[in-house]
Structures are given as structure tokens and as C-alpha cells.
Amino acid sequence: MLIVQKYGGSSLADAPRLLSAARRVTGLAQQGAQVVVVVSAQGDTTDDLIAAARQVNPRGSAREMDAYLAAGEQLSAGLMAMAIGALGYPAVSLTGWQAGLRTDGIHGNARILGLEGDRIRRELDQGKIVVVAGFQGLGPGEDVTTLGRGGSDTTAVALAAFLKAQVCQIFTDVDGVYDRDPRRYPDATRFGRISYEKMLRLIENGAQVLHDRSVELAREYMIPVEVLSSFTGAPGTIVGP
């Protein structure tokens, strides 16, 4: 059994949260599953990096912005692999390109085209938990690309699709998908299940809980996606057929 788990920025914001995510990952591995973990940059790192870049060049090229922003997820991946190691489990961190993720050349909003090579499989078959930096890939001409804001969700679903995972779990700071943003509308109602189509409509209307392309990919490859809280451990919302 192979499971992909993705942790968003707020779920990794500091060392206690990152270690708590690592414990959830190792708990799954303990049960015998192969686990691929996709990580976002910690907390507000991406916003901070964008602000820092603008200070040196308000119109930095899209290519260099990608080279710079992709580092946020790489820091998370290395840290997560070390946290898993601290819990006594073998783990390896991979950048998007080490993992083999190829994209088109649209800097800042690249689309994932495929997974090259078998690096992830080889690491899994050696008994390792594989931690992949989200939000990034390699475009034509071997340049680093990023997938657009919120794009780590799409990294996770793409890997679940290409590796034929059982499920893609998206851990975030709310306990599922609601009919409206639960932070702004305390009376919002939570879905136990929601169809890909309905989820895409919610996203069109501004629900940024999932990256739109992640849901399109999940629908294309029929991957069930579970959106759940990294803080409670309660079952979340299944986005499926």
C-alpha cells in the first residue's frame, strides 16, 4: 500500500508542528504503508521570499523568481527528512527534479507533464520514507519551475497518480472542505464527501483550500483526495468521483 501525504505551510510552521507531522508519517509507515510525503514551505516563507526578492528587484525575471522561491520547499523537505530520522525511521528528501517531476516552461505557473525515472520507487523499495519538495519541477532546458501559489497540492496529487497511490491525503489547518471558508463564516458546513466537479466549482468561487490543478489531475486519474486537519487527526473530507 502506497499513500501520499501532503503538509501545507501552517502544518509545518515551527519545530513542534513539523515533528508532529513527522510522527503522523512514521505512524503510517509503522502500519506497513509506503509513504511519500510532499511538503510546502514553512509558514509564510513563500510570502517572505517574494517580499525579499522585490526589495532587490521589483521586476526580477520569472526564471530567477522560480529559482529563488523553490528553495522554500527544499528547506522544508530536508527538515522533514531529519525530523523523521530523529524518530528512528529512514527517510530521504528529494527536490522536485530529483524526484523526476517534469513541467512545461511557464515560470511561476508551470504545469506538471510527467514523472521521469524511478528514483522515488527505488528509495521506497529500499524501505525509505520519501519526502518530496512540493511546488516545483524541471522545465524544458533544465530550468527550475514553480507551479503557482498553492501548487504543492498538485505535486502531491501528481505523485499519487503517477505512483498509483491508494489515496492522497492533504493535511492543512482546517478539518475538511466546507461550503464556504470556515474561517470567515463560522456557520459554514463541512462536507464528508464532495465530487471532483463540485470541488472545482468551489475553487472557481474562491475556495483556495486546494490548488485547482490538483483536483483536475485527481479527476483525470481517479485519485481519491482526503482533506484533513494536521492538528486533530479526525477524518476529513473525501474529494472523489
Ligand code: ADP
Ligand atoms: P495550506 O497551507 O495547508 O496549503 P491553505 O491556506 O492553502 O493551506 O488552505 C487552507 C485554508 O483554506 C483554510 O485555512 C481556509 O481558511 C481556506 N478555505 C477557503 N475556502 C475554504 C473552504 N470552502 N473549505 C475549507 N477551507 C477553505
Ligand code: ASP
Ligand atoms: N509555498 C507555496 C505557496 O505558498 C506552495 C504551496 O504552499 O503549496 O504558494
Ligand code: MG
Ligand atoms: Mg494550500
